[in-house]
Amino acid sequence: MIEEYVKRTTRHSPCESELFDSEAALLDWVDRQAGRTPAYAILLDSRGKEYSSEEFAGQIGRLRDEGTQRLVLAIGPADGWSPEARQRADLLLSLGRMTLPHQLARVVLAEQVYRAFTILAGHPYHSGH
Ligand SMILES: C[S@@+](CC[C@H](N)C(=O)[O-])C[C@H]1O[C@@H](n2cnc3c(N)ncnc32)[C@H](O)[C@@H]1O
Numbered sequence: 001m002i003e004e005y006v007k008r009t010t011r012h013s014p015c016e017s018e019l020f021d022s023e024a025a026l027l028d029w030v031d032r033q034a035g036r037t038p039a040y041a042i043l044l045d046s047r048g049k050e051y052s053s054e055e056f057a058g059q060i061g062r063l064r065d066e067g068t069q070r071l072v073l074a075i076g077p078a079d080g081w082s083p084e085a086r087q088r089a090d091l092l093l094s095l096g097r098m099t100l101p102h103q104l105a106r107v108v109l110a111e112q113v114y115r116a117f118t119i120l121a122g123h124p125y126h127s128g129h
Contacts, residue, residue, distance in 0.1 A: 005110035012117035013064075017110070023077050023085055030072050030088070039070035040090045043081055044109060046099050048092030053126065056112060057119035059091075064120075073113065075105050 002017055009015040020026040033039035040063055051059065063071060073093070076085070086092065095108050118125040 001107045002110045005107075005114045009110075009114045009117055012121060015113070017106075023082060026074055027085060027088055030074075033070045033072060035069040037067060037069055039072050040068045041088055042071065042073045042091045042093050043085060043089040044073065044075050044095065044105055045081060045086075045092040046094050046097055048094040050094045050096065053112060053115050054119060054128070056093075057116035060113075060116045061120050073109055075102050075109065078102070 006015050006017050018029070020029065030039050030041050060071065081089075095105060095112075100108065115126050117123075
């Protein structure tokens with residue numbers, strides 16, 4: 001399912017899914033994604049900020065319009081994010097207050113990213129209900 005949503009998202013914007021052995025490897029990779037602007041890092045955390053799908057799409061649209069070149073959305077390690085990772089995060093994003101197993105969180109995130117791009121494009125995938 002993750003592959004399918006990533007593939008669908010690439011019709012709207014270049015998109016890829018990566019796996020890392022450790023949080024440190026992820027953060028190092030994030031720093032190396034900087035182009036003209038640093039990569040914008042959204043770390044998934046059940047205690048983070050909650051958005052509706054429309055609000056999330058709006059946030060992605062704003063970042064795009066402001067010229068953000070790289071958006072990284074990351075699911076955390078089994079024990080959750082370290083203080084260093086929280087400090088690096090530009091945004092802590094919650095999919096809801098319940099804790100999801102990380103594979104399930106990946107699927108929900110991949111689907112919501114795809115949904116956000118369909119909302120921005122006015123595509124009928126999102127009916128709003
Ligand atoms: C199994 S969870 C880790 C739970 C960790 N023991 C804790 O209590 O923070 C693995 C990762 O899935 C993601 N995750 C799980 N539930 C989430 C939710 N409701 N919202 C956002 N991210 C979530 C987070 O990135 C988390 O670091």
